[in-house]
Amino acid sequence: MSKDFENFKMTLRRIEKKWQEKWRKQGVFDAKPEPNKRKYFITVPYPYASGPLHIGHGRTYTTGDVIARYKRMKGYNVLFPMAFHITGTPIEGISARIRAGDEESIKRNRYYISLYEDDPETVDRILKSFENPRNVANYFSSVISSDFDALGFSITWKRRFTTGDPEYNAFITWQFKRLYELGHITTGTYPILYCLKEENAVGEDDILGGDEIKPEVMEYVGIKFKLNDNLYLVAATLRPETIFGVTNIWINPEGQYTLARVNGERWIISKDSIIKIERQGYKVEVVEEFSGWKLIGKYTDVPGSDRKVPILPGPFVDTDEATGVVYSVPAHAPYDYAALVDIKRNPGEYGVKKEIVEMLEPIPIIRIEGYDIYPAKDACEKYGVKSQLEKDKLEKATEQVYKDEYYSGVLTVGPFKDWRVSDVKPKVVEWLEGMGRAVKIYEVSALKKPVVCRCGGKVIVAVLENQWF
Template sequence: MKEGYNFKKVEKKWQKIWEEKEVFLSCEDSQKPKYYCLEMYPYPSGAIHMGQVRNYTIGDVISRYKMMKGFNVLHPIGWDALGMPAENAAITQGVHPQEWTLRNIAHMRSQLKRIGFSYDWSREVNTCLPEYYKWNQWIFLKMLERDFAYRKKSKVNWCPQCQTVLANEQVIGERCWRCESLVRLKDMEQWFLKITDYAEELISGHDLLEKWPEHVLLMQKNWIGKSTGAYITFPVPGTPLGIDVFTTRIDTIYGATFLALSPEHPLSKELIADSRYRGKLQKWIDKNIENLSFRKEPGEVEKEGIDTGKKVINPFSGEAIPVWISNYVLMEYGTGAIMAVPAHDQRDFEFAKKYSLPIKVVIVPEGESPPGEPEESFEDYG
């Protein structure tokens, strides 16, 4: 009987040749045009899973295609190896985190090599080794020297089981995606980087990104968060207090019919201190601070609010307008307080309709007259 095709034997033969001939080695002084292909580094959990195989196969196809087109391809691989998961797994296994991690890396490396991906293994990266993370530390210290890094308290999603902070995407049904423990909000002092100090450079850099999908560029620009606008202080009558807001639409200020604060705003508690409804107001604030849905984007939650009973003065019109506390205003955005212009902001419009607050039109489309009762906000410039 004729012997069938021996995949393992043939693969082993050619993989040995590729390694000996350094077929996938990227040379720095090559005269060929350069091409860089990077897939997300795997976390060394113990074994490569099929999702990773799929992802790395796509990168491998692209890299091999570019090689055949005459490019000097840099196709690196590495291990995203630091973090609490390694510590927790090591505790469960009863071994040192370093031993557990390096053992997993050795096993997964052998798996990737047997698959035959076109990696330049001379550039293998391991984020848990000092020769890698010393450069992270060096970069951070440079940021600190230039006053680019700072500390402040902020609320985080905290998993009590994993003893670590979770991104919003890692909280599923108010539970940790990994261990399914109930996640709670926790005040934690942490490091931040002043990305907005470089907003102009980051935005202009998008002009150099040719052939990038428009929706990806838009996501990046929104993340950078460059805003051109003005800070305005609304005085609280009879007190030395003033509430600062940031707005990109100063032209709509005559249409402001209320002010809204985040439940986390430092003035939220101060404004209700002398209210006879203080207990009710404080209970509402506490509930919304603890509510996990509060961490979602403003458009993803049902808008709720409560009237503080206080008023502020519009510094342009002199009109007194009420101060509300609402869950659709986030402390992370601007100053944590907004001047609400229902006729010209859809979120403000929806909130005003729900609580029967005034809607004052101050801008209309060119050639039109102000409507009696608008059915939606008009957000253009008119």
């Protein structure tokens, strides 16, 4: 850079500082009451005080400043206050991660602080103070204020506040009450994404990589298969209409399962699912824990029929997905078909007796154009699936079959014979509920699992009462 330009830059900086100093001393942006002047109030969504400003902030607040200055020139008495957003979980998350020694967070915040502080000891002292979330909010709101001043924004600093101030909270409470009175909002019981470590609701912004993995609440139907009087194995499904084609139940033999008293009944579900259903409003009391092997070879009934089906080992079953119990419909689910073929080929390898599996055959219950009698078998052959371990091929086969069955499948058996698959689901759920055999189970769905909060806590679905929406 040329020396002339350097000098020119220094001169500009000096002029800038001189005028900013004068504005401050004379309080030209203070907006004192002037009854004879027309009033103008402007506010811009306040910055979240969890880090320094970025270029997008520069654009947003410059827009507000331009309008404020224009109105002043037009003779208005302009009030342009500024606040700092300090509520919500992101600031708490920063403190929690620093307290836990999370290297990435420590590195990032050290960098942020060093943008403002030269002395390494000062940087360390401020970083240490970030273990308390209040200090994170105070530090960043203070440096952002200085940055706004350096940009020359015509802010009415006498009216500075934060979203943590009691006056502000009273205002928000008033707003909610007013909207409620007018009937624009309501309260109710609602399933939401929930962090188990912080014990609070979380949104996409609170979840690690949330904008990429798209976490959502998904509703499963839990179907109760009876083992004996008042003892149920609760299998979770997204396709309850396939209940008519169930041939067996899959349990992860190495997984941990729990016998628990749930709302007065006795349920067997995975150990991982206990905390989830507790948070979903079920009254749960754990009686006993055991490995999946204990269930293998036992038989359950099939709701609405007089059939009995065996419980078989399915190493692919994820005990942390819904109830960790899955029912098998090999005629219409490629995973189930591949697993059944494997276990029939070599029952000994899976630790089951030949007699239990040799009689098992897929039960076709849905007819679709362009498929043979067993759509899952067709799809496995089309995608070249050789065993239950070929996950990529099985995913493709599953997607294809589920889509085709949903849009063009028709039930061929049972009380809903001739119903289209796309219409029948609520009817089947109602029918199962009528027999006391269906419950709602919520699970987190995401493009990639596990779903973890920024604080490091596990994210589940909780059902909370008195939620505003």
